[in-house]
Amino acid sequence: MITLEKIHAAKRRISSYIYETPVIRLNGLDHLLGCHVYIKAENMQKTNSFKIRGALNKMLSMPLEQLQKGVVAASSGNHGKGVAYAAKLLNSKATIVLPDSAPTIKVEGIRALGAEVVQCKLAERHVVTEKLSRDHGYCIIHPYDDYDIMAGQGTAGLEILAQLPDVNTIVIPIGGGGLISGIATAVKSISPHIRIIGVEPAVISRYGKSFEAGERLLLKEQKSLADALLTLQPGERNFPIVQQLVDEVVSVDEALIHRGMKTLLSEGKIIAEPSSSIGIGAALQGILPISKNEKVCFLISGGNVELQQ
Amino acid sequence: MITLEKIHAAKRRISSYIYETPVIRLNGLDHLLGCHVYIKAENMQKTNSFKIRGALNKMLSMPLEQLQKGVVAASSGNHGKGVAYAAKLLNSKATIVLPDSAPTIKVEGIRALGAEVVQCKLAERHVVTEKLSRDHGYCIIHPYDDYDIMAGQGTAGLEILAQLPDVNTIVIPIGGGGLISGIATAVKSISPHIRIIGVEPAVISRYGKSFEAGERLLLKEQKSLADALLTLQPGERNFPIVQQLVDEVVSVDEALIHRGMKTLLSEGKIIAEPSSSIGIGAALQGILPISKNEKVCFLISGGNVELQQ
Incomplete structure (x- = not known):
């Protein structure tokens, strides 16, 4: 709620x-x-963008142990940038799942914030995100829900x-x-x-x-x-x-x-x-x-x- | 002062x-x-631009008779636009002296405010402005002095x-x-x-x-x-x-x-x-x-x- x-x-x-x-x-x-x-x-x-507000609130609300395991988010844009920035700030580790079609400047921008970038087909990004979460214990940071x-x-x-x-x-x-x-x-x-x-x-x-x-x-x-x-x-x-x-x-x-x-x-x-x-x-x-x-x-x-x- | x-x-x-x-x-x-x-x-x-502040103060301080005779200003840019705008607002008549080299968009922008545009060589603009003032009784609106x-x-x-x-x-x-x-x-x-x-x-x-x-x-x-x-x-x-x-x-x-x-x-x-x-x-x-x-x-x-x- x-x-x-x-x-x-x-x-x-x-x-x-x-x-x-x-x-x-x-x-x-x-x-x-x-x-x-x-x-x-x-x-x-x-x-x-405003996305940093939600990403920071989510990550600052997590148990430290979970934060230290890392986070993962599917986003080619502002949410990915917000999560990457928050992860850097809080000494967590972010993996951002981007579509193959993402422009180089966005990929580089997110990498520049220290996040790992995983690229896949657009339609597969949620499956890939969930697999990364299961395999590595990353917490999924949903963009809105x-x-x-x-x-x-x-x-x-x-x-x-x-x-x-x-x-x-x-x-x-x-x-x-x-x-x-x-x-x-x-x-x-x-x-x-x-x-x-x-x-x-x-x-x-x-x-x-x-x-x-x-x-x-x-x-x-x-x-x-x-x-x-x-x-x-x-x-x-x-x-x-x-x-x-x-x-x-x-x-x-x-x-x-x-x-x-x-x-x-x-x-x-x-x-x-x-x-x-x-x-x-x-x-x-x-x-x-x-x-x-x-x-x-x-x-x-x-x-x-x-x-x- | x-x-x-x-x-x-x-x-x-x-x-x-x-x-x-x-x-x-x-x-x-x-x-x-x-x-x-x-x-x-x-x-x-x-x-x-800020130029409208000075142009309006100058023109609102003039005797009405002088304002009705019209004003003239040499400027290819913001001062010209400010004077043209103020003249339109106050039912005066502005003539803006522009260099031959002025870009069409600026000429059109000043004309769109209802001002008359006179073009001449850059070096001659002050002479032309003073002549217009003498010939027609236009008050010169100086950009700063x-x-x-x-x-x-x-x-x-x-x-x-x-x-x-x-x-x-x-x-x-x-x-x-x-x-x-x-x-x-x-x-x-x-x-x-x-x-x-x-x-x-x-x-x-x-x-x-x-x-x-x-x-x-x-x-x-x-x-x-x-x-x-x-x-x-x-x-x-x-x-x-x-x-x-x-x-x-x-x-x-x-x-x-x-x-x-x-x-x-x-x-x-x-x-x-x-x-x-x-x-x-x-x-x-x-x-x-x-x-x-x-x-x-x-x-x-x-x-x-x-x-x-």
Whole structure:
């Protein structure tokens, strides 16, 4: 279970290791998005994404003996980087299972943090992860379907409440549902009137479709600009939390995800991943239930994009 | 003359037309720059640079009759955009004198704000500007050598003091000296212990060289990445103010200006002009007299860079 108390405990556990990222007022976007625009800049977090919060909370909650045996995670992106960073910090050993197709820069980035990289076919990564866990006694660090992970991500919600107490609406990208589960629990426990809106790519709206069906659907693999939001099925532990606490889940077209990122770059002067800009895209698409005088905080989940300079 | 009272008056005059830009904590840069890093994000200002502050203060201080005759400014960059924007806002008419070499995007951007564009040879722009002023009665809006302009730019200093009252050092790019004159006057009048450091390109260190010589030197034209800081001579009205109030002026190598911009992009996730990143470059070069526990606010003067996406 995840509770406000567990999120407070997570905050005490991880706060000396992470950044309190800024909430930034982006005046220049107001007329484009139709609200008072704020961002919670987790693209400026350590490892450049929020994932470090959950990874650290999980690993700091483990018995030391288990931590010393090592951890394993399947992820080609931000979760892998977060786990590798946390393992280095806590003198554990991380093995990150990456698909063969992972770009060299990500492989090298994770290796540079001291983690071992195992590559396999994309479809086999969970089997490989479980085998590594069985063979070596590594603890699997799931990217979202875990209460300690959710509690860690929820600390971003506590920060938003402290930094922008009169926020009206918080807009959060959804993949498996770890981040939004944590933030919604924190925010709704303290200020139930603050609206929480989830945003997922229209091409793979696993939450929207599952809500319609009344159960967790497993969707087919898709491509999206929002490469961190490609999870095929809502997390088992996340689904009921999102169902209960999130006010609305909207889905955004690819063209708007692209426009969201461009707008954040050209008007906001902020670099974010496409997956992070999806909320901005939703506002541009006009599908967020927000109004002109509302303070809306867009959670910018990560900033790991390659820059050509 | 420029006084604190004139800067307060400028703030009252312009504040409903501009943004109070955020001061942003950039934790991720601390270990690279050797201090607690904050930026004053004027790249997020209207017209994406601080220049709108001075332009608006100047034009709102003019007799209405003069404003209605129109204004003229020589600038291929941010000052031209600021003047064009202010003229549109105040129902005046702006003519911006641009060099033949100005990139189409800048010409179009200024035209899009409703300003008339006159192009001529770079060396002739001041002659052309003065002729336009004489022929049509346009008031010349100087980019820096004007007390109303300085007072307008100084409002950014008042904001920094309110947003980060315990700042230790403020680092400001120097071209002609308008911005630093205004901010130094505001800051030193209120909190004389706060250090003000000016930063200029080493290839054209008109302030550093003029201080050595004891008089305003006219340097030869140079190229620099910091294309907004190419002024050949300190402003006549600015020079004594900078001499009196600024604690130190340092000059930064081209390679470090480039690294400053890249660092702000890749680690800070912030898009700024090279001219704006020069202070970050100075810190990377290790030439700022700052220490680890100091709060240092880098003024990011503009964000008008072309993005290739």
